[in-house]
Amino acid sequence: MSDASVNSREFFPGPVLLLGAPGVGKGTQAKLLVDEFRIPQVSTGDLLREHRKNHTPLGMMADELMSKGQLVPDELVNEMVAARLTEPDTKHGYILDGFPRTLNQAEWLDGELATSALPVIAISIAVPERELLERITGRMTCPVCGTIYNVYSEPPAKAGHCDREGAALTRRPDDTEPVFRERMKAFEAKTAAVIEYYRKHGGRFAEVNGNLSVDEVTQSIRGTLLRLRQHGEAERQEK
Numbered sequence: 001m002s003d004a005s006v007n008s009r010e011f012f013p014g015p016v017l018l019l020g021a022p023g024v025g026k027g028t029q030a031k032l033l034v035d036e037f038r039i040p041q042v043s044t045g046d047l048l049r050e051h052r053k054n055h056t057p058l059g060m061m062a063d064e065l066m067s068k069g070q071l072v073p074d075e076l077v078n079e080m081v082a083a084r085l086t087e088p089d090t091k092h093g094y095i096l097d098g099f100p101r102t103l104n105q106a107e108w109l110d111g112e113l114a115t116s117a118l119p120v121i122a123i124s125i126a127v128p129e130r131e132l133l134e135r136i137t138g139r140m141t142c143p144v145c146g147t148i149y150n151v152y153s154e155p156p157a158k159a160g161h162c163d164r165e166g167a168a169l170t171r172r173p174d175d176t177e178p179v180f181r182e183r184m185k186a187f188e189a190k191t192a193a194v195i196e197y198y199r200k201h202g203g204r205f206a207e208v209n210g211n212l213s214v215d216e217v218t219q220s221i222r223g224t225l226l227r228l229r230q231h232g233e234a235e236r237q238e239k
């Protein structure tokens with residue numbers, strides 16, 4: 001294959017895991033990548049709901065455990081993911097949502113993908129904690145028209161009131177600093193091992209600056225994906 005054909009070839013992102021603390025805009029970015037590359041989002045939350053709704057054997061097993069107040073084990077979730085990844089729409093890639101959550105799941109997924117597809121690339125959207133705190137604790141919503149304001153970055157003309165019809169703005173009860181700190185702690189504890197795994201195994205982890213416009217973040221994710229995929233391809237050819 002000549003260089004020209006490599007360059008002109010359409011770029012397939014392969015499996016992508018987006019990571020980000022609460023409020024970084026992970027959902028927005030995932031949706032933009034899904035639209036741009038025409039790849040699906042594979043969400044373990046959605047898979048679990050679908051399996052239960054359709055009463056598949058896996059769904060019924062999950063139902064039984066959940067009715068006893070037990071957690072759905074990794075193995076069961078893994079099987080749902082494995083089944084999903086055999087579907088043709090995942091061929092050029094997909095955005096992983098809520099998975100892998102643990103080191104075991106990351107290792108399992110690498111095993112699953114070893115022979116067939118491109119390996120997973122993990123991209124973390126990083127936003128300074130101070131900024132995230134303001135995004136969340138500054139959020140105010142109009143109960144009448146649904147407009148969302150932020151007292152720090154997008155304040156209404158008259159404090160506490162909607163610009164459109166003047167209704168008193170409301171705050172969600174859990175948009176507080178203590179709740180935010182709790183969530184950050186949980187997020188860091190949960191993702192640390194997964195990040196470490198992708199960092200160590202073949203340089204498949206990168207961080208992008210999430211403190212930019214939505215468009216700029218998307219561009220940065222796209223550029224990072226391209227760079228890491230090219231790097232991975234070069235490494236595989238050397239072996």
Ligand SMILES: [Zn+2]
Nearest residue numbers: 142145162164
């Ligand atoms: Zn309003």
